[in-house]
Amino acid sequence: MAFDDLRGIVPAPVLGRRPTGAGGESERHSVDALVARVAELQKKHRERLAREKLPGAPLLRDVVQLPHWPDFVRGVPNGFLRSALFGAIAKGRRRHMSGERVTTLDGLTIIYTGERLDQGDLDVLESLLHTVRLQALGVACSVTSYALLKLMGKTDTGKNRRVLHTCITRLKANAIEIKQDKWSYIGGLIDKAYKDSDTLGWVIVLNPELHTLFAADQFTLIDWNVRRALTGKSLAQWLHGFYASHAKPYPMRMETLLTLAGSEDESPSSGRQTLRKALDALTAASEAHGQPFSYDIRGDLVHVDKKPSDSQRRHLAKKADGLRKRHL
Known part of the structure; x- marks a missing residue:
């Protein structure tokens, strides 16, 4: 009121x-x-x-919204960050997937139909989610290309507008079935997308059921400054999202990380070298923005040490308290 x-x-x-x-x-x-x-x-x-809700009278509308996160972060479902759905893939022609199971961590299931998605597509989706979070899901959201490009830290040029248009089209022309924990979603990443004939701005509608992927402990707040600093380094961006979604990362094999990232590098030695460079870039970008991150490769295992977010610290404390009570 x-x-x-x-x-x-x-x-x-x-x-x-x-x-x-x-x-x-x-x-x-x-x-x-x-x-x-x-x-x-x-x-x-x-x-x-x-x-006073009498029979036959219109009921008060139930408003479904995404969580309201601050401007310096982006909210992303964990399933998007712990899988090859938005892969670290090479530029060029993309393969079309038809009802294929995407490589994910255990506990996740993603079946995808559409053109392969990359980290650039995730940038666009993150910006759309960031904009739509301020209103109800399922309601038309009007936003200009200029505003979206500005959110992504890009200049408003003809080339960038064309790339944005291609990404939105690709995000609309797909179908995804995802199950993370007890929550599931079947539908498109964008429900509707069209241009306003008067303003030439975008009108975007997201499926209200997307909110199921933003249940407590099922999404991660990504530090946007760090991600932006890694623009053009797709594997480093993927690693940033992957490790941000874990409060306390456990050691993982280099080959497993590359597979989860959707890497298309067929050379094991080249893939490992690319992974090291991406981890170095992530370490530098994190330190530059006050987010301590370090890694160590022992044999074939990547060990990561990072500073958990406030919500992750609370999760770790809750988990530790639960373990303590079970052993009393």
Whole structure:
């Protein structure tokens, strides 16, 4: 309920009351009383609306939204980050997949139909999710090419607009079946996409059921500054997302990481060299933006040490507490 909506509901003396005395204590109590009164009136207002929903009357609309994350991060479902769905693939002609199972970590299942997706496509999808998070899913969201390119840190040129158009088209022309933990989703990554004939801006609609992939502990907030610093380094971007989705990464074989990233390098030695360079780039970009990240390769295993986010630290603490209780 907006503040103006309270006029006529909140008694005028409450809204206009001035603190008495020279001290701030009376003022604080007045503010506390107003906050409590407003909360009470809002509750009564909701209860009245619920009581007055008569048979045949339109029901209040259930609004489905994505979580509201801050501007310096991007929210991404873990399934997108722990698989080869948005692969670190070479530029050029892309293979079309038809109902193929995508390489994923254990516990994930992704079946995909459409042209192969890469990290550039993920940049566009992240920007669309970032924009749409401010409103209800399933509702048309109008956004200009300029705004999307600016969100991605790109200049507004004809070439970049054409690339953006191609990515949005590719994200629309696909079908995905994904199951992560107990949550699943079947549909397209973009439900509808078209150009406004008057403004020539984009109108985007995302399926409301996408919210199932953003359940608690099922998505990761990606540091956008680090990802942007890795633009053009697709494997480093993939590694950044993959390790960001883990509170405490466990050692993984180099070959496994390359396969999960969707690498198309058929030479084992070349693949390992590319992986080392990507890890070096990720280390440098993370350090430059205050996100400590380091790695060590022992034999064929990649060991990573990183600073977990606040939510990941809470997850680790909760997990440790659960283990402790089970052993009591």
